[in-house]
Amino acid sequence: MSAAIEAPFGLFIGGQETAAHDGQQATLLNPATNRPLAVTSVGGREDVRHALEVADRAFRDSPWAGGDGSQRTKVLFRLGRLLEEQAATFAELETLNMGKPLRESKGDIDFVVRTLEYMAGLADKIEGETIPVPGARFDYTVREPLGVTVHIAPWNYPLLLAVRSMAPALAAGNAVILKPASLTPLTALRFAKLAHEAGVPPGILNVVVGSGREVGETLVTDARCASVSFTGSSDVGRRIAELAAPRMIPTVLELGGKSPVVVFPDADLDRAARAVANGIFQNSGQMCWAGSRLVVEAGIEAQLLEKVKAAAQGLKLGPGTEAGVTMGPLVSREQMDRVLGFVAEARDGGARIVVGGGRPAGPGLQEGNFVEPTVVADVDADARIVREEVFGPVLAVHRFEGVDQAVQVANRTTYGLFASVWTRDISTGHSVARQLEAGIVTVNEPPMTFPQTPFGGYKQSGLGFEQGRDAPLVYTRRKNVIVSLGAAKAKK
Numbered sequence: 001m002s003a004a005i006e007a008p009f010g011l012f013i014g015g016q017e018t019a020a021h022d023g024q025q026a027t028l029l030n031p032a033t034n035r036p037l038a039v040t041s042v043g044g045r046e047d048v049r050h051a052l053e054v055a056d057r058a059f060r061d062s063p064w065a066g067g068d069g070s071q072r073t074k075v076l077f078r079l080g081r082l083l084e085e086q087a088a089t090f091a092e093l094e095t096l097n098m099g100k101p102l103r104e105s106k107g108d109i110d111f112v113v114r115t116l117e118y119m120a121g122l123a124d125k126i127e128g129e130t131i132p133v134p135g136a137r138f139d140y141t142v143r144e145p146l147g148v149t150v151h152i153a154p155w156n157y158p159l160l161l162a163v164r165s166m167a168p169a170l171a172a173g174n175a176v177i178l179k180p181a182s183l184t185p186l187t188a189l190r191f192a193k194l195a196h197e198a199g200v201p202p203g204i205l206n207v208v209v210g211s212g213r214e215v216g217e218t219l220v221t222d223a224r225c226a227s228v229s230f231t232g233s234s235d236v237g238r239r240i241a242e243l244a245a246p247r248m249i250p251t252v253l254e255l256g257g258k259s260p261v262v263v264f265p266d267a268d269l270d271r272a273a274r275a276v277a278n279g280i281f282q283n284s285g286q287m288c289w290a291g292s293r294l295v296v297e298a299g300i301e302a303q304l305l306e307k308v309k310a311a312a313q314g315l316k317l318g319p320g321t322e323a324g325v326t327m328g329p330l331v332s333r334e335q336m337d338r339v340l341g342f343v344a345e346a347r348d349g350g351a352r353i354v355v356g357g358g359r360p361a362g363p364g365l366q367e368g369n370f371v372e373p374t375v376v377a378d379v380d381a382d383a384r385i386v387r388e389e390v391f392g393p394v395l396a397v398h399r400f401e402g403v404d405q406a407v408q409v410a411n412r413t414t415y416g417l418f419a420s421v422w423t424r425d426i427s428t429g430h431s432v433a434r435q436l437e438a439g440i441v442t443v444n445e446p447p448m449t450f451p452q453t454p455f456g457g458y459k460q461s462g463l464g465f466e467q468g469r470d471a472p473l474v475y476t477r478r479k480n481v482i483v484s485l486g487a488a489k490a491k492k
């Protein structure tokens with residue numbers, strides 16, 4: 001069977017599309033149908049070495065790293081504009097490759113455009129400082145780019161997460177190499193071409209598709225790799241940290257979550273229910289910051305669950321490209337089986353399935369990787385479904401009585417990426433927000449973030465942060481310089 005997109009996708013190295021050294025290719029499937037979608041080159045060690053050599057040379061030889069950054073500002077703005085012009089094409093490609101509804105892909109591309117604009121605006125504002133010191137001396141600091149920075153991305157927001165991590169590194173004057181997830185490299189490959197068109201010099205933005213084990217680990221362990229930004233699972237994040245430790249290179253780790261949504265009885269329950277549903281069913285729950293644990297006051301549990309159930313039943317499952325579809329398939333068959341396994345185990349353990357719990361029966365849905373929006377209540381506190389990241393449209397429900405217990409249950413996890421609190425009491429809202437162990441907290445809002453707000457996890461959800469004003473600084477070194485103003489004139 002031939003692929004729906006006929007022209008194969010190559011790797012992108014040194015400003016051009018290129019086949020893998022050994023000619024290896026893979027066929028990607030459309031997750032809504034499991035039919036062939038496109039063919040991509042699959043790189044290996046040789047391609048990684050080539051990319052590192054090209055990026056290292058570009059970093060040293062091209063004017064990208066030097067100067068005042070205004071050139072980088074112009075180029076990144078231009079890139080944002082080009083992407084905005086082609087947003088519809090990129091959104092469609094994202095949906096075909098990853099599965100999420102077109103409306104969500106459009107939102108993702110908008111976020112990428114805003115990220116490029118925001119980071120473009122920072123590229124000419126990376127400044128040092130002067131520091132008063134004793135004696136006839138002048139002390140100043142400079143911020144230098146690191147060199148070749150490596151970025152490893154997952155499949156759930158393919159282009160968004162790749163650019164979220166690359167854009168600040170580019171703004172700071174580094175040369176970047178991206179390894180996208182093997183399942184979803186298409187938009188990143190198109191994006192690299194667009195960057196070239198916008199004026200990013202050859203070798204400054206490279207994309208090597210290939211397995212995490214081979215391409216990812218070869219990139220991270222090479223002497224030319226100056227830093228690693230990894231977005232993905234906590235297990236692989238731990239492995240990246242181990243690989244980076246011997247050379248002491250900086251790492252940014254954006255990992256998994258098991259995020260609580262705490263609902264107090266005085267909350268606006270209609271809004272809360274919509275936000276709970278949105279926070280776990282959007283992107284079919286394949287979100288690092290999914291609100292996958294509902295922590296609800298015992299007295300309103302039944303009432304709130306009725307509303308969440310209604311929201312779940314109101315979702316229309318289908319291929320993300322189809323009009324009116326509000327929930328797409330999971331990214332792969334493997335992911336679908338994994339998610340269904342979690343639900344089956346919870347059911348066997350005595351949990352109550354409030355809604356969903358299996359594969360949907362609708363026409364055409366059997367071919368794709370669809371899972372019903374699912375709510376599981378009466379779960380055991382130690383069950384795997386409440387401890388581990390399911391990464392699918394599955395909400396686990398806990399009950400509490402009183403504020404202290406709410407906080408205790410919410411924080412009972414090794415993760416700490418996102419948390420949310422729903423109450424009309426302003427003091428409860430602020431005080432619970434302070435007590436929740438998470439890097440991102442919303443009060444009476446669904447999961448929400450912007451390019452200008454920091455995004456990072458507490459506990460085993462990660463290390464460091466992305467987004468926000470300081471993001472480019474992560475990709476710089478700070479050097480302190482002391483200059484003598486002449487021994488003779490030295491004053492005490």
Ligand code: NAP
Nearest residue numbers: 153154155180181182211212216232233236254255256288
């Ligand atoms: P994953 O399995 O950890 O993979 C992420 C990336 O790492 C992929 O590109 C993967 O390549 C690569 N990789 C795998 N093993 C590697 C290794 N040994 N060395 C170097 N790279 C390696 O995660 P995923 O399944 O794609 O995505 C889901 C996870 O990402 C969830 O845990 C989710 O919570 C997390 N996530 C976190 C954030 C955040 O901002 N905190 C955002 C989104 C997702 P292959 O594709 O070739 O396996």
Ligand code: MG
Nearest residue numbers: 154232233236
């Ligand atoms: Mg994986």
